[in-house]
Amino acid sequence: MALQATMTSSRLLEREHELEAIRRTLAGSAHGAGGLVVIDGPAGVGKTALLDAALAIAQDEDLLVLRARGAELERAFGFGIVRQLFDDVLRGAIVDPAALFAGAARFAAPLLAIELDGTAAAPPDDPFAARHALYWLTANLAAQRPLAVLVDDAHWADGASLGVLAHIANRLEGIPAALVVASRTEESLPALDALRRQGGTHAALLHVPPLGQEAAAAVVRSLAPAADDALCRRCHAATGGNPFLLYELARSMLAGDGSALADQSPERVTREIAARLARLPDAAARLARAAAVLGAGAPLRQAAALAGLGDAEAAQAADALVAAGVLRSEHPLEFLHPLVGAAVYAGFAPAARSQDHARAARLLDAEAASPERVAAQLLNCQPAGDGWAYERLVAAARLASARGAADAVATYLQRALDEPAPPERRGEILLDLGRAESQFDHVAAVAHLREALDGEIEIKRRFEGTMLLAGVLGQTGRAPEAADVLEAQFEAFAERPDLRGPMEAALANITRIDPATRRRATDVIERLRRRVEDDERDPAVLGTISAEMGMAGDSPGRMADIAERAVAGVDATATTAAGWSWYNATRSLVFAERYDVALRLLGAKVDGARERGAVFDTGCALVFRGELFVHIGDLANAEVDARTLLEISSAYGWPLGEGFAAATLGEVLIERGELDEAARLLAGGPLAGPPAGVPHLYPHVWVLLARGRLRLAQGRIEDAIDELRECGRRALAIDHVNPAVVSWRSQLARALAELGQTAEARRQAAEELELARAFGARRALGIALSSAARVAEGDDEIALLREAVQVLDGSPAQLERARAHAALGAALQRDGASEAAREPLRVAVELAHRCGADALEDAALAELRATGARPRRRVTTGAGALTPSERRIADLAATGQQNREIAQALFVTMATVEFHLRNAYRKLGITSRTQLSHALGG
Numbered sequence: 001m002a003l004q005a006t007m008t009s010s011r012l013l014e015r016e017h018e019l020e021a022i023r024r025t026l027a028g029s030a031h032g033a034g035g036l037v038v039i040d041g042p043a044g045v046g047k048t049a050l051l052d053a054a055l056a057i058a059q060d061e062d063l064l065v066l067r068a069r070g071a072e073l074e075r076a077f078g079f080g081i082v083r084q085l086f087d088d089v090l091r092g093a094i095v096d097p098a099a100l101f102a103g104a105a106r107f108a109a110p111l112l113a114i115e116l117d118g119t120a121a122a123p124p125d126d127p128f129a130a131r132h133a134l135y136w137l138t139a140n141l142a143a144q145r146p147l148a149v150l151v152d153d154a155h156w157a158d159g160a161s162l163g164v165l166a167h168i169a170n171r172l173e174g175i176p177a178a179l180v181v182a183s184r185t186e187e188s189l190p191a192l193d194a195l196r197r198q199g200g201t202h203a204a205l206l207h208v209p210p211l212g213q214e215a216a217a218a219v220v221r222s223l224a225p226a227a228d229d230a231l232c233r234r235c236h237a238a239t240g241g242n243p244f245l246l247y248e249l250a251r252s253m254l255a256g257d258g259s260a261l262a263d264q265s266p267e268r269v270t271r272e273i274a275a276r277l278a279r280l281p282d283a284a285a286r287l288a289r290a291a292a293v294l295g296a297g298a299p300l301r302q303a304a305a306l307a308g309l310g311d312a313e314a315a316q317a318a319d320a321l322v323a324a325g326v327l328r329s330e331h332p333l334e335f336l337h338p339l340v341g342a343a344v345y346a347g348f349a350p351a352a353r354s355q356d357h358a359r360a361a362r363l364l365d366a367e368a369a370s371p372e373r374v375a376a377q378l379l380n381c382q383p384a385g386d387g388w389a390y391e392r393l394v395a396a397a398r399l400a401s402a403r404g405a406a407d408a409v410a411t412y413l414q415r416a417l418d419e420p421a422p423p424e425r426r427g428e429i430l431l432d433l434g435r436a437e438s439q440f441d442h443v444a445a446v447a448h449l450r451e452a453l454d455g456e457i458e459i460k461r462r463f464e465g466t467m468l469l470a471g472v473l474g475q476t477g478r479a480p481e482a483a484d485v486l487e488a489q490f491e492a493f494a495e496r497p498d499l500r501g502p503m504e505a506a507l508a509n510i511t512r513i514d515p516a517t518r519r520r521a522t523d524v525i526e527r528l529r530r531r532v533e534d535d536e537r538d539p540a541v542l543g544t545i546s547a548e549m550g551m552a553g554d555s556p557g558r559m560a561d562i563a564e565r566a567v568a569g570v571d572a573t574a575t576t577a578a579g580w581s582w583y584n585a586t587r588s589l590v591f592a593e594r595y596d597v598a599l600r601l602l603g604a605k606v607d608g609a610r611e612r613g614a615v616f617d618t619g620c621a622l623v624f625r626g627e628l629f630v631h632i633g634d635l636a637n638a639e640v641d642a643r644t645l646l647e648i649s650s651a652y653g654w655p656l657g658e659g660f661a662a663a664t665l666g667e668v669l670i671e672r673g674e675l676d677e678a679a680r681l682l683a684g685g686p687l688a689g690p691p692a693g694v695p696h697l698y699p700h701v702w703v704l705l706a707r708g709r710l711r712l713a714q715g716r717i718e719d720a721i722d723e724l725r726e727c728g729r730r731a732l733a734i735d736h737v738n739p740a741v742v743s744w745r746s747q748l749a750r751a752l753a754e755l756g757q758t759a760e761a762r763r764q765a766a767e768e769l770e771l772a773r774a775f776g777a778r779r780a781l782g783i784a785l786s787s788a789a790r791v792a793e794g795d796d797e798i799a800l801l802r803e804a805v806q807v808l809d810g811s812p813a814q815l816e817r818a819r820a821h822a823a824l825g826a827a828l829q830r831d832g833a834s835e836a837a838r839e840p841l842r843v844a845v846e847l848a849h850r851c852g853a854d855a856l857e858d859a860a861l862a863e864l865r866a867t868g869a870r871p872r873r874r875v876t877t878g879a880g881a882l883t884p885s886e887r888r889i890a891d892l893a894a895t896g897q898q899n900r901e902i903a904q905a906l907f908v909t910m911a912t913v914e915f916h917l918r919n920a921y922r923k924l925g926i927t928s929r930t931q932l933s934h935a936l937g938g
Helices: 002-010 016-030 047-060 080-092 103-108 129-144 159-169 190-196 213-223 229-239 243-254 266-278 282-294 300-307 311-323 338-346 350-366 371-378 387-403 406-418 423-437 442-454 459-475 479-493 497-511 518-533 539-552 556-568 580-591 595-612 615-632 635-652 655-672 675-682 700-714 717-733 744-754 758-775 778-790 796-808 814-830 834-851 854-866 884-894 899-906 910-924 929-935
Strands: 035-041 064-069 147-152 177-184 203-207 327-329
Touching: 016 035, 016 047, 016 147, 016 177, 016 203, 035 047, 035 190, 047 064, 047 147, 047 177, 064 080, 064 129, 080 129, 080 147, 080 159, 103 129, 103 899, 129 147, 129 159, 129 177, 129 615, 129 899, 159 177, 159 190, 159 406, 213 229, 213 243, 229 243, 243 266, 266 282, 266 338, 282 300, 282 311, 282 338, 282 350, 300 311, 300 350, 311 327, 350 371, 350 387, 371 387, 371 406, 387 406, 387 423, 406 423, 423 442, 423 459, 442 459, 442 479, 459 479, 459 497, 479 497, 479 518, 497 518, 497 539, 497 580, 518 539, 539 556, 539 580, 556 580, 580 595, 580 615, 595 615, 615 635, 615 655, 615 814, 635 655, 635 884, 635 899, 655 675, 655 700, 655 854, 675 700, 700 717, 700 744, 717 744, 744 758, 744 778, 758 778, 778 796, 778 814, 796 814, 814 834, 814 854, 834 854, 884 899, 884 910, 884 929, 899 910, 910 929
Parallel strands: 035 177, 035 203, 064 147, 147 177
Antiparallel strands: none
């Protein structure tokens, strides 16, 4: 114990900079500001000492401390670090559970083995749901008392926990929580690297350096006071200033090891520890070995049983190990340093270690330990064809799957395969392994799913595996391979039309995203069309064909009827059983302008997903609801949905969602005249560069359309033409002909006309008008008529615009209606009919203002003033001055929702909600929440 006291007294030499950063962050948490500190350094440099110092500082600041430590044997425990963090708080009953698990946090309760009335687990197949729930659990706890979250040895943390920590670290603004994480520099994991990359004023990455010569001398003299300067310099050179190696060197010299001053390294320490154990009684060596096998925190009783020692003999052995500087404590058994434990573990042969792990697994299972603890031992012993081991590994995988810890599931199932799995269950295990890997390792998922489908497998599991493999390939830009998979499996389902139909629908959907595969689905699509004509009832088939009809520009009435049949048999509040086909059908309703039906369905989908804690499903629904809001001119709600979708997509790494969010939000920003932000969104980051260089993702067709409109608004006409031509090429290559789906020709015609290329402009406008007339939906026809009018000659311009106004006056597409009225008024003014121009311009101003289309409103106001009218100025205060985000948040606050509830609903931080509310209060001229309803007009 004397050595440990010495280490504690001198282990923070030359750490003033690191301590100050930790102290500043923890003090910030005490005063309501979140912050992150990542402590990085090699093994033995003193990271744990800094964590211990952080604990003392946190206690001085009266913070509630959550503490956890990674362990090499426990890195496969799903959410193991998270459960450590919250365990003491939940068992100690120091907080109100009802408040702690309020809102989205309720989905974290089952994950932490907490039973509360009415709680449900986060959907295990949603890779984002648990992170979202655990973030709000942390926020709720911080609201009760400021937090210090301390995690040591994060390089050994399980993947699910690291994902949660990275998610929380990115959202600390606005919650009084300090996150301090220590890890070894030499370890690189994606979520750990994400923590290290965190920027901003509230994040600090501390690279802990080795000790200098003066501090190293102080360490040596703490054990050998008579050491002269020359000896201390030699010790510093031998260890590189690593504190742990310095202590081990000093101990070896005190023991009379004359060779100790050779270069120190972890490998040399391993040899020295082995020599030290050899000098101890055999019982001590056996107990140390058992402790190394069982892992950190093992009870003395279990280690004694594994070592074959009686209670008294084990206690004496533990005392000897503490005195020898091998163990830090006896209850539970903790090594003085992880490097000491690693040295003990490395000191006996791999075959012997494997046998000890197998014995430990049986011992733990006999004591009814959790499946994960048993499996942790089995992961470290050689496969032996043991059916018992296989079943325990599968049980651990099942538990991890229920928690949504996909990486842990994969680890256990891979080891179960290696045991090996019984031949009749191999295909099933491969499928489950591939499903887990599809959430974090697409390459491995594809390999295992292919192997499963190559073998014998039950027909429904084959269907499941085929759809999953095709989906993974499609999402990762490998549509031709996805088509290969589906076509190769068709024959297996010849006698199962109920399964063959959804597979053929999947082929149509997947080939739609890649021009190289599009023609491969021609025969399948025709076959599905015939099935629909024969009163098909499969939602997947119906939804797919409704999408095909929309792309081709078939009758909107017939298309909408088929789409409504597709959604009629599916519960919109539940997980989408028919996959993307449900969304295809709902989107078809939008293009057919059955907006009320689509809005009701998508609203129910969003509400149901939020109620189930399904973040990914929420994002999927927002993709299409945001687009719908743009169609009807509700830019405020379109912006909120798009920003929420962008928050979800960027937080969880979902490229398709990010693309759709950029397209929708880009359109909103252009309409608002916020061109600089639109440019950052649409032409920055992965979207930077020329149009041909924009990645070939399906939503980027609409990104290119928005970019073309942006360049037009910026006056960069030639760039606009390039963007719109590329948009058209990509749309036509996947058979998106209908201008109701993507109206690139009308925008291209406008750009061409600006450059005087009138002939081609008229050709593009005429083609869009012909297609729009054939389809017959009013919004698309109104856009096409306005485009044709822009390039028309003489009286034809006004005639076409009058027709556009007439068509759109019966449509809910209010923004396009405003645009047509503005264009008609401007044309009449140019024609000298100022008096006649005023009424359509007044209508345009009113509609544009109602939509929040500031750019169009300003242009219409300018035209109206040119007629001699004296219209009102656009308001800069009051409810009309609120941005869409401010209005949406103010509306929610006015209904009585608290900031926390609003932030959860919109997937933003509380700091974001508070920022928008402050702006809203200022513009509304109020000071409290109780005034909101009146200030917003009731």
